[in-house]
Amino acid sequence: MHKSVSHAPFSTSVMEMTKISLVAALYVVVTAWLAVFSFGAIQLRLSEMFNYLALYNKRYVFAITAGVVIANFMSPTWMLDVPIGGTATFLVLIFCRLVTKRIKNEPMKIAVTAIIFAVSMFTVAGQLAIVLDLPFFYTWLTVGLGELLSMTVGGILIYFVGKKIDLSR
């Protein structure tokens, strides 16, 4: 089924734009529809798996950033989440691409990306520390661990999805 797509020589920029837009829309749908995958007290955000797409093609850096921006507009704290979440996602995705460029082993790439994202949660911790005056390091630790868990499950998912369809095209 996935090979049915035509390969007509349409302008790359228009094609790139529409692919970025549709993946951004898909990000929002997964964020909203599969918002939380809960296991008792543990809650996982499946949309985190989209972060790995940036490893397959750089267009996804823009797609995921756009998706994060749109999805964050649904948040009650969008005024902080949209600019901080959008910028942080964009920069961390670029950083992940740079760091994992030379890694050949796919599970290793996924693991490194998960760790980078977990560490990058200082942005969320900083936001909570500023707005709610919560202790920064403790918040960073808890939010980072939650992110690591979500990214681990997301990594497994995207690994299997990547086996079925060519995500780099």
Added chain:
Amino acid sequence: MNNMMIIGQYVPGNSIIHRLDPRTKITVIFFFVVFVFFANSFWSYALLTVFAAVSVIASRVPVRYIAKGLTPIWFLIVFTFLLHLIVTKEGQVAFEIFSWKIYTGGIAQGIAISMRFFLLIVVTSLLTLTTTPIEITDAIEEMLAPLKKVKFPVHELALMMSISLRFIPTLMQETDKISKAQASRGVDFRTGPLKERIKAVVPLLVPLFVSAFKRAEELAMAMEARGYQGGEGRSKLRELRIGKIDVLIYILFICVVAGLFLLRS
């Protein structure tokens, strides 16, 4: 179908806030978020509360929609308040609970932080409650226009946001359809061990990705066929205009900010 998911939670209306230029709303709300951190006395918080209340009344958005936006963060507000009660040890001892001393400084700090967060949520909700996502996209495009000088693809960015917004409901329906088809074959997304549930999600995600790529290629084909050429020289379906009412709102807001600094302790 997940009807709870309305992007931006727009509530249609024709109030003064609805009719404001979206750039005015974004600018005023942005500076409100900045200046709320400058409030440090009872009267400065009172002024910002009055501003927020008047804005909500003027928007004619039913209070239940505002309250809905607050639902997911009530816990956070209460938690923050309690945390400050326990941690802050400034001022005099107000009372004791189970030999734990609660200080007046802790109560004041807890109320101030909770109030700040409450005001942030209420005022920022007004943008998404009174502005359509497309209007927000148009406003972002206009506000980022100076970046065109440094070759930043502002038009393309706005177009991509618009396309995404257009396709979110379509992909939502598709997700619903695929998940129901999977469920009818006995797939359970909501219960069972982690491994099984991860396995169950893969057959849902694969067709979704395939469908998104297919739609993207079809859309590119349609755009090319209609001679789409991008930014320069394109006319707009919706033109934004700053009117008298926008200017009035800017003046009113400047007065509120001036009042805030006068009322700071």
